[in-house]
Amino acid sequence: MSGHSKWNNIQGRKNAQDAKRGKIFQKLSREIYMAAKSGGPDPDSNPSLRLMLDKAKAANMPKDNIKRAIDKASGSEGADYEEITYEGYAPGGVAILVHTLTDNRNRTASEVRIAFTRNGGNLGETGSVNYMFDRKGYIVISREELDTDEDAMFEDVIDAGAEDLKTSEELFEIYTDPKDLPDVRASLEGKGYKLDTFELVMVPQNLVPVPEDKIEQFHHMIDALEENDDVSEVFHAGDLSDEE
Incomplete structure (x- = not known):
C-alpha cells in the first residue's frame, strides 16, 4: 500500500503548467459544458457535472464563468464540442493517452499529430494503448x-x-x-x-522507464500537447524521478 509517488508523472506537471499559462478556466469551462450537455444542467442528478463544479470551485473559478458554461450547454447557442482520445507512444516507447475537447476535429487531429511526430513519438490506432x-x-x-x-x-x-x-x-x-x-x-x-x-x-498498469537520452524530448512532447487549447488531459506510462 506504500510506494514512490507518481504525482508528478501522472498529473502534477499538467496542473502547474495549466495554472501558469492561465488556461485552466478555459479548459474547465469546456469540461463543464460537456458534462452539462451530456447529463443535464442539474448537478444533483448529474454526477459528472457535480465533480466538474467541485473542481472549478477548488480552482477558484468565477461563478459567472461556471454559470455561462452551463447556460451555453442548456441552450442552442455556442460551439458543439466533442470528446476525442488520441493514443500513441512518446519517445522511448512510452504509452500515452491524450484526451481532447474540440469544436474542430481536423484542427485538433493535425496539431496532436504534429506534437507527436516532431518530438520523436508516433500516433497509434484507437485501442492501441488504452487497454494499458x-x-x-x-x-x-x-x-x-x-x-x-x-x-x-x-x-x-x-x-x-x-x-x-x-x-x-x-x-x-x-x-x-x-x-x-x-x-x-x-x-x-x-x-x-x-x-x-x-x-x-x-x-x-505498468510504468516504463524513459531512456536518459530521450528525457528532454519526452518533456518537449508532453509540453507541446499540454499547451494545446484543445487538450484537456494527458496521461502517460513514463517512469520519471521527481528531478527528471
Missing part, C-alpha cells in the same frame, strides 16, 4: 502539517471505501473505483482531511 490504463478516482492529501500516521490514514481510507493508498514523504495518494470517488471524497472531508485534488484519471 485503468480509469480510477484519484485523491491527493498533503502530509504537510497533517497529524496522521500511515496506519491511521490507511484505516480511514479503507473505511471510506477506497481501493488503494500510496504514500511518500510529501503525499498520501488514494485510488478509488470511479463511481466511488464522490463518496470517498465526502467521507474523508467529513473526517477533517483537506484534499489537494480529486479527479478521475487514467492510471498506467
Whole structure:
C-alpha cells in the first residue's frame, strides 16, 4: 500500500503548467459544458457535472464563468464540442493517452499529430494503448502539517471505501473505483482531511522507464500537447524521478 509517488508523472506537471499559462478556466469551462450537455444542467442528478463544479470551485473559478458554461450547454447557442482520445507512444516507447475537447476535429487531429511526430513519438490506432490504463478516482492529501500516521490514514481510507493508498514523504495518494470517488471524497472531508485534488484519471498498469537520452524530448512532447487549447488531459506510462 506504500510506494514512490507518481504525482508528478501522472498529473502534477499538467496542473502547474495549466495554472501558469492561465488556461485552466478555459479548459474547465469546456469540461463543464460537456458534462452539462451530456447529463443535464442539474448537478444533483448529474454526477459528472457535480465533480466538474467541485473542481472549478477548488480552482477558484468565477461563478459567472461556471454559470455561462452551463447556460451555453442548456441552450442552442455556442460551439458543439466533442470528446476525442488520441493514443500513441512518446519517445522511448512510452504509452500515452491524450484526451481532447474540440469544436474542430481536423484542427485538433493535425496539431496532436504534429506534437507527436516532431518530438520523436508516433500516433497509434484507437485501442492501441488504452487497454494499458485503468480509469480510477484519484485523491491527493498533503502530509504537510497533517497529524496522521500511515496506519491511521490507511484505516480511514479503507473505511471510506477506497481501493488503494500510496504514500511518500510529501503525499498520501488514494485510488478509488470511479463511481466511488464522490463518496470517498465526502467521507474523508467529513473526517477533517483537506484534499489537494480529486479527479478521475487514467492510471498506467505498468510504468516504463524513459531512456536518459530521450528525457528532454519526452518533456518537449508532453509540453507541446499540454499547451494545446484543445487538450484537456494527458496521461502517460513514463517512469520519471521527481528531478527528471
